[in-house]
Amino acid sequence: MSAHEHAGQSTTSDQPVSQPGPFTAQGTAAPPRGLNPLQRDYLLKPLEARRVRTLRGMNHLEAFDIRRWLTRIFGFGGWSLETLGLDLVRENPTKTAQGRDAWAVLYRAQVRLTVRDPYGNTLTAFDDAAAGDAILPGLGDAHDMAMKTALSQAVKRCAVNLGDQFGLSLYNGGGHFFNDGDGNRLVWPMVQATMDVHGMAQDVEDRDIQGEQEAA
Numbered sequence: 001m002s003a004h005e006h007a008g009q010s011t012t013s014d015q016p017v018s019q020p021g022p023f024t025a026q027g028t029a030a031p032p033r034g035l036n037p038l039q040r041d042y043l044l045k046p047l048e049a050r051r052v053r054t055l056r057g058m059n060h061l062e063a064f065d066i067r068r069w070l071t072r073i074f075g076f077g078g079w080s081l082e083t084l085g086l087d088l089v090r091e092n093p094t095k096t097a098q099g100r101d102a103w104a105v106l107y108r109a110q111v112r113l114t115v116r117d118p119y120g121n122t123l124t125a126f127d128d129a130a131a132g133d134a135i136l137p138g139l140g141d142a143h144d145m146a147m148k149t150a151l152s153q154a155v156k157r158c159a160v161n162l163g164d165q166f167g168l169s170l171y172n173g174g175g176h177f178f179n180d181g182d183g184n185r186l187v188w189p190m191v192q193a194t195m196d197v198h199g200m201a202q203d204v205e206d207r208d209i210q211g212e213q214e215a216a
Contacts, residue, residue: 063152109150
């Protein structure tokens, strides 16, 4: 039996078992969907200060850290990236700060971040764009660095819509830091609670079905 069958029956599925309901028009249990409680708890936690980096006076999260936490929270295969556009804006010869010949390259990237729940359902998708430049002696190296910078910045801008674990709290004046009761250095969260939209939809549909059954 699968986890999609009615509550009260045994299951051999490795997938988390959902709460009963809602039901389809045919009376069978609808497939479960949505984040599990552990994922919600992680997303609502304050950002750890040790993850924050500072560059030219601006607090930010590294691109590798964003990818690491996407995998930690949503799992392998629980998220994906799509490059919607990668355009060369400018390429021209220049000089490095030391006076050496170099290339200045600028790219614009647009990406889409898609996040799925533990059951494989698409939860949401975010599109965003960013520019990235590089000045390096080698033309190939300059192109490579500019492309990677543009793509990484675009990914970070998409991920910030997932809340504080992905840098949202740093947009609040660079973040307000505090120590909790255990001595951990944290960033004051911008998102402290969310409504369980999927749970609310299930409750409404369950009540509708119950009313129809009572009327019959």
